[in-house]
Amino acid sequence: MREKLSENTEEKILEAAKEIFVREGKSGARMQEIADKAGINKSLLHYYYRSKEKLFYTVFKFVFSKFAHKIINLFDADKDIFEVIEQFIDNYIDLIRKNPFIPMFIINEINRKETSFVTEVIRETGINIDTYFEFIQRNIDLGKIKAVDPKQLIINILSLCIFPIISRPIVQIILYDDNKNAYDKFLDQRKKEVNEIIFTMIKPN
Amino acid sequence: MREKLSENTEEKILEAAKEIFVREGKSGARMQEIADKAGINKSLLHYYYRSKEKLFYTVFKFVFSKFAHKIINLFDADKDIFEVIEQFIDNYIDLIRKNPFIPMFIINEINRKETSFVTEVIRETGINIDTYFEFIQRNIDLGKIKAVDPKQLIINILSLCIFPIISRPIVQIILYDDNKNAYDKFLDQRKKEVNEIIFTMIKPN
DNA sequence: GTCTATAAATTGATAGAC
DNA sequence: GTCTATCAATTTATAGAC
CATH class of the missing domain: 1.10.10.60 (Homeodomain-like)
Structure with missing residues (x-):
């Protein structure tokens, strides 16, 4: 009880x-x-x-772990890479849109902490980037995509998805006169945009 | 005296x-x-x-203004758009790399403030996005680039340049085992990468 | 386990001398 | 303009009753 x-x-x-x-x-x-x-x-x-410090540590690990795994886990199976990426972009933009503060929170606090803290969190979280690397390499070997740098690729995808949302408060004002609906449309349109960019860059000639 | x-x-x-x-x-x-x-x-x-509030306001306006103008000012002249973009990416990545906390600071604080604060800062800063829009439109009209959405374009450029630097503390560890030199090389390589992406997306068929 | 009371330290801000 | 001294409020943290 x-x-x-x-x-x-x-x-x-x-x-x-x-x-x-x-x-x-x-x-x-x-x-x-x-x-x-x-x-x-x-x-x-x-x-x-x-202490507050310990509570924060627990929270941060929890939030980071959940978020990181959502990224990594998508790149597993033997699914078609183009489908995987398309689904990833779609899910991810919606996910961040619903929780716009999460990426900010992670990036922000990680910039304030020492390397040891970050390393420790990553270690405890047990995320494994190799799954992703192997997934990309396999697709390169099969000739499904060009021999792109997998590191640049993942950063490209994340950049294009995350940045427009964390910078929303400024960008919405500057580009859309603070019209929320207009910016929501912009983000929907963005899914296609990001997809097209990534596909164009990886599809074989 | x-x-x-x-x-x-x-x-x-x-x-x-x-x-x-x-x-x-x-x-x-x-x-x-x-x-x-x-x-x-x-x-x-x-x-x-x-008060602290007033001091912060002054600092924020100063920092934001300087940063925003550095972005806008590049899109002026009658220079070749491909040159402009290439130079922008090169300068911008170096600039943020030297001041990695500035973009985070701006994005972070803007997410915490009310819209009125942001609007006010933008107004006082006197940044004018129209110069950029006209620059892009002119190049579209001249057939120098495809009829891309200028809003998506600028967000693409900024995303690809800024995100890899503000997320450096995590990404450097995950992708490069916290090897600083390796990540610096990655960022240098990134200039070419971003250039290629943007060029590919805007150059006419 | 949960609460009240309170300590102990920090921090933004002001008064007043020079 | 600049400094010392100090206030008042906040905030993390603990002691101790139930």
Whole structure:
């Protein structure tokens, strides 16, 4: 019973902390706000996680892991690479659009931390980029795509998908006079745009 | 004399504030740290700028304006569009590489602020996107490039240049085992990569 | 496990002397 | 203009009752 309740609380805290940290950043987040959102007392935060630093670490690992795996996992099977990429772009743009603060949060906090922190998170997260490399190499060997640099390729895809969304608050104003609907259309159109770019660059002559 | 000294102090404050705010973010920056870096007393900060908020506003406008104009100004003259783009990519990647925190700072803070703040900054900054639109349209009319969407085009260029640098701390570890030199080579190579992508997408059949 | 009370440290801001 | 001293508010963290 008690344990059951405890687990519940721990989850509620993590859920609340996630929301606050992601939105406000580590230094902008307040323990009080997290406690309020979790519907508990501030002291309980320290009971479950010794300090703000430790709570942040837990949250960051959780968020990063989930996000990173969503990227990596797509490049597995023996599916057609063009289908995989098309699906990836479609899913990914929608995913970030729904959680626009997540990429910002990750990039932002990673820029503030020492290398050791980042390395540790990556290690614990257990993401494995080799699956992706092999997937690309296999397709090159089969002559399905040109012999492109897989590193440049993945960065191209991520850049073209992520940047328009994290920079939305400025770009929407400058390009579309802050018309939200217009920018949403722009992002929909963007799926085709990114697809075309990537396909053009990798398809054999 | 007094005025001369005053000006000097104000500049020193702005310079220090810029460095701290850009690196630590608004909520992470400390007035004490800014004062220390400027070599003055904390009270003087409040003497020149009434509050942290006002100091931040001044710094943000300054940083954003400088950065935005560097982007816009390149698309002016009657120069060849392919040359302009090539030069832009080359300059821009180097510029961000030297100041990797600036784009993050801008994107980050703009995501935290209300639309009114962003609109105000853009208005005061006086950036004018029309110059760019006209430049592209002229080149389309002349048949120098395909009839691409100028909005997608500029976002493509910026995405491909900025993202690999702001995400460097993660990507360098995942793709290059945290080998700094290797990633620098990657970024140099990237200039060619981005150029090729953009050229391929806009050059007439 | 959860709460109240409170400590201890930090931080933005002001008053007032020079 | 610049500094010292200090306030007032915030914020992380702990002690201790239940």
